[in-house]
Amino acid sequence: MSDGVLSQEEINALLSGGIPDADTSDAAAGEELTPDEVDTIGEIANISMGTAATTLFSLVNKKVEISTPVVSMGRWDEIVDKYEKPCVLVRIAYTKGLDGSNILVLRENDVKIITDLMMGGDGSNTDGEITELHLSAISEAMNQMMGSAATSMSSMLNTMIDISPPSSTLMDLQDTTDGGEIEDFLEGRFVKITFKMLIGDLVDSEIMQLYPVSLAKEMCSNIMSNMESDTASTVDDDMPTPQPEPASQPQAAPQTPPQAQGQMQEQAMLGQTPPPQPMPDMGTSGGQPYMQQPYMQQPYMQQPYPPQQQVNVQPAQFQPFAGNYQAPYQPENIDLIMDVPLEVTVELGRTHKSIQDILDFAPGTIIELNKIAGEPIDVLVNGKYVAKGEVVVIEESFGIRITEIMK
16 A cells, blocks of 8 residues: 555455455355254264165165264365265155155275175175166165165155155266256255265275255245144144033923823733823923823733743763864865966976176177976966976977876
8 A cells, every 4th residue: 555545455455354255155155054954964864874774685685774863064175175085875766755865975895785686696896996887786775775865854844755866976076076067056055964874894985965955945844834734634633622501301201100000001911091191280390290190090900921831951072072073075076177277387497596697688698597307397377386307399388297296
């Protein structure tokens, strides 16, 4: 500065260190997660990746453990400086329920071990470079894992969530200085979720899942909306239901005295007309006693009851049930199913092959079976082994001659 006048360099320096614009501050605040949102994303990731670990176990037939996730904010340059190179990036895009995509970052050696286990190996075949076969296998594994995770998220978010088939890429992070070349949300700050993954005694590593901030906030918003709706429904259920007023009970009809009932029954048996019963006083309010009108009892002659017939009562006699009892054979019943078609299969032999061997199949490949040349072949009816036989030629077709019936 000379003569009290600032140079252009000094002006630029002051501007670069000046107070940030309000819009810039708001945008930066929108790229951060609140503590509650961090906890929510961690719980979602914990449940969904737990389901994914169960799916991976069924693919590699090894015990799979995934630790509690750690949620933080990150930038692409931090990933490049920290993570092993090269690595495999798996992109998973949501096609239903959520808008956006996420990226799984896996170490190269972990991918080789997982794919070797999927192909029937013991996980020790990790030599050489990663090929298209490795990328295809890990894409299928991630498709099943993240598909099961999406199912768990559907239950938590109360909406149907679906994903597109994942795509895997081998990438050296040092050659990619700008994350925007991979995915747009990697240009700025994003959500980073890290897990520790154990597969038997073969893998003890760390995997990362990268989310755009907008997608993470959308999941948190859906979770909060579901919690509010559940709370509202719980309050509605707890409110007492108004009870209807009890209906007025009808007045009980006057009962006939037991003595009068007996007289009426006896008169009915003798064919006589019973005397009229007294009627209650209709002018008397309910619950008040009323005066019965006297009536004259008519005399009657009691007739003797007819004599009862003697009934011969004897205990029931049953034929003893023998343990070796067999129902009589009815040959006519088998005729009802004589025309039912059954599938007859002739099995030449069997063998086991790994996925690697099957992928190497080509015209001219010879597959060795477990049957010896000249050994009888198996005959199956509806999948059940019933006979043995030998192959014959009938004109231009193959046939089977039964040599032994299996019992």
